[in-house]
Structure formats: structure tokens, C-alpha cells
Amino acid sequence: MSLRETLISQIRSEGPMRLDAYMSACLLHPTLGYYTTRPPFGAQGDFITAPEISQMFGELIGLTLAQAWLDQGAPARFTLAELGPGRGTLMADAVRAAARVPGFVQGAEVTLLEASPALREVQGNTLAAQGPRWIESVEDLPEQPTYLIANEFFDALPIRQFVREGARWRERQVGVQEGALAFGLGPAQPQPALAHRSEDTKDGDLVEDCAAAAPILSPIAARIASHGGAALVFDYGDWRSLGDTLQAVQDHAPANPLADPGMADLTAHVDFEALLGATAPCTTSRVTPQGVFLERLGITARATALAKTLSGAALEAHIAAHRRLTHPQEMGNLFKTFGMVPEGAPMLPGLDT
Numbered sequence: 001m002s003l004r005e006t007l008i009s010q011i012r013s014e015g016p017m018r019l020d021a022y023m024s025a026c027l028l029h030p031t032l033g034y035y036t037t038r039p040p041f042g043a044q045g046d047f048i049t050a051p052e053i054s055q056m057f058g059e060l061i062g063l064t065l066a067q068a069w070l071d072q073g074a075p076a077r078f079t080l081a082e083l084g085p086g087r088g089t090l091m092a093d094a095v096r097a098a099a100r101v102p103g104f105v106q107g108a109e110v111t112l113l114e115a116s117p118a119l120r121e122v123q124g125n126t127l128a129a130q131g132p133r134w135i136e137s138v139e140d141l142p143e144q145p146t147y148l149i150a151n152e153f154f155d156a157l158p159i160r161q162f163v164r165e166g167a168r169w170r171e172r173q174v175g176v177q178e179g180a181l182a183f184g185l186g187p188a189q190p191q192p193a194l195a196h197r198s199e200d201t202k203d204g205d206l207v208e209d210c211a212a213a214a215p216i217l218s219p220i221a222a223r224i225a226s227h228g229g230a231a232l233v234f235d236y237g238d239w240r241s242l243g244d245t246l247q248a249v250q251d252h253a254p255a256n257p258l259a260d261p262g263m264a265d266l267t268a269h270v271d272f273e274a275l276l277g278a279t280a281p282c283t284t285s286r287v288t289p290q291g292v293f294l295e296r297l298g299i300t301a302r303a304t305a306l307a308k309t310l311s312g313a314a315l316e317a318h319i320a321a322h323r324r325l326t327h328p329q330e331m332g333n334l335f336k337t338f339g340m341v342p343e344g345a346p347m348l349p350g351l352d353t
């Protein structure tokens with residue numbers, strides 16, 4: 001049975017599904033989910049992420065984390081963690097670049113949070129030299145200094161959507177209409193978690209809530225605050241989201257999120273206001289456009305150095321990759337980043353407080 005058929009029969013017997021349950025099933029169903037069944041990234045996959053575009057992305061992240069590690073006294077043993085590492089490319093590039101900093105790679109215990117068994121296997125191959133360890137939850141992060149990266153992880157977490165009706169909200173649900181999956185709205189109910197949205201919304205507006213994000217970020221903030229370390233989060237989205245940002249991508253093109261569950265990537269924009277609300281008691285940087293961050297760290301100098309070894313089509317591709325990562329009309333502005341360090345510690349290079 002396909003995931004579509006499975007979900008239709010489930011909805012017929014149990015009633016409409018919440019959007020977060022639908023997203024979870026599409027992405028992580030144990031046998032039919034998108035991440036569990038396929039390698040989604042790269043030119044052959046459905047979409048491409050920054051570390052898959054160019055090695056420069058992971059290299060600069062490795063160096064900024066290594067500088068933060070030096071700034072905090074270069075602890076001998078520490079966790080070097082990644083959430084949702086995909087193919088392991090970012091971590092591999094980061095470790096290779098940071099190996100220039102004596103002691104960093106030797107002290108790093110590479111620790112990964114990954115839900116997909118298929119991707120764990122790919123990560124194990126890419127990072128064999130680092131001997132990575134996988135954890136089931138951020139609660140399992142060891143009690144030691146923790147340097148952590150998350151790229152396009154929070155956008156894959158399931159969201160709920162609510163449409164305002166007076167002082168109440170109707171939840172968007174997935175039901176079945178004429179044999180096909182279709183969106184509908186549940187009854188109007190009070191939503192205390194959306195109280196802060198009463199000022200900036202009007203009747204008919206749609207807001208999103210990602211309840212899964214804070215329980216992941218808060219324990220990381222707690223580790224970093226008590227043992228030292230830093231976190232660097234990249235994603236696309238903005239401060240306080242408004243409107244429907246759920247999107248499906250299949251074969252590098254937008255798709256209908258209900259058409260083919262489990263066959264397309266599903267994401268939603270990250271609400272950076274909500275993420276930053278879960279970082280106490282750490283200090284966070286400004287939410288900074290990815291292009292600005294990479295330029296501050298010297299991506300253009302690195303691109304120029306790499307270009308010297310390239311020619312022809314490889315050089316063209318390298319120039320296009322630099323542009324794609326940084327240009328405001330490509331990923332430069334849509335993607336944002338912020339850093340998090342213990343109160344009183346210097347902020348990561350490339351980010352202002």
C-alpha cells in the first residue's frame with residue numbers, strides 16, 4: 001500500500017489529521033517516508049542544500065566554530081554536534097577546514113542527531129574517519145562543551161497551521177474529498193499558545209506553530225550555558241511568520257503538498273522569533289542573512305583561492321556556486337543564520353550581537 005492509500009484509509013476511520021501528523025508521516029514514516037526511503041539531496045535528488053552546493057559553506061562553518069572554541073579556552077574534549085546532517089557533507093568539510101586549528105579535531109566527539117536510518121548509513125560512510133556517534137534525542141548530548149550546527153533542520157520539523165476567526169482559531173487539517181487528500185478547517189477554538197498573535201493578525205489570517213522546535217533547542221541552550229560551546233543555526237524563514245509557508249519540492253520543482261505523500265520533500269519557513277525564544281539562558285546574535293555572514297567570514301577570498309585551481313566548466317560551476325550561496329536574489333537573503341553562546345562569551349565570528 002502506498003503512503004497515500006495508508007493515510008486515506010486512516011483518515012476514513014479516524015477523521016481528519018492535523019498537519020503536523022501529516023508532515024511527520026510524509027517525512028519520517030518508517031517504511032514509506034520521504035527521508036526514510038530515499039537520498040533526497042544533490043543534483044540527482046529533489047533539492048540541493050548549501051553544503052551540497054559548495055565545500056566553502058562547511059569550511060567557513062568549521063572555522064567559525066573552531067574560533068569560538070579557541071575563544072572559550074580550547075577545551076580538550078568536547079561535543080561537535082550536528083542536527084539533521086543529511087549526507088554528512090557539511091560536517092566533513094567543517095572538520096577538514098578546522099583540522100588546521102591544533103587540537104580541535106583531536107578533541108571533537110562527532111555526535112549526530114538523525115531520524116533516517118538510510119541517511120545514518122550515508123553519514124557513517126562520509127564521516128568514517130571521525131567515528132561519529134548518533135543520539136536519539138538532544139537530551140542525550142553529553143554534559144560537556146558543545147559546538148553544534150543545524151542547517152535546514154528546523155524547516156523539516158512538523159508544523160500546525162491556524163486560521164483566525166475572531167478571538168479563536170480554526171486548525172487546518174488534512175481530510176479526504178472525492179477520494180483525494182484535501183485541506184479543511186477544524187472548529188474554532190481558543191489557542192493560548194497563539195495569544196501573542198492577536199496584535200498582528202486579523203480575521204482570516206493564517207499563522208503557523210512549530211511546537212517541536214523549542215524542546216530541541218532548549219536542551220542545547222542548557223548544555224552550552226552550563227559547559228560552554230556555541231550553536232549555529234541556518235534556515236529559511238523570517239522573524240514571526242505570517243501566511244502559509246508549507247511547501248513541497250519534488251525533482252527541483254514546487255509540488256502540491258497533498259498530491260503524493262512521501263514522494264516530495266515538505267518544509268515550512270522557520271519562525272526565528274520562536275526559535276530565539278527557546279535559547280535562554282544563552283546569548284544570541286542578530287538573525288543575519290546567510291550571504292552577509294559568509295561574506296564577513298571571507299567567502300570571496302576563499303572562492304578566489306579555489307578558482308585558481310579550476311578552469312572551464314568546473315570554474316563556471318564554482319563561480320555559480322559562490323553566487324548561489326551569497327547573492328541576495330539566490331540563497332543570500334532568504335536563508336538566515338544566528339549564533340548562540342554562553343552569556344559573556346564572545347559571539348561567533350561573522351555574527352554581531
Ligand code: SAH
Pocket residue numbers: 027035041049050051052083084085086087090113114115116119150151152153156157
Ligand atoms: N543538513 C543537511 C540536510 C538537511 S535536510 C544539509 O544541509 O544538506 C533535513 C535533515 O534532517 C535530514 O538529514 C533529515 O533526515 C533530518 N531530519 C528531519 N527531521 C528530523 C527529526 N525530527 N529528527 C532528526 N533528524 C531529522
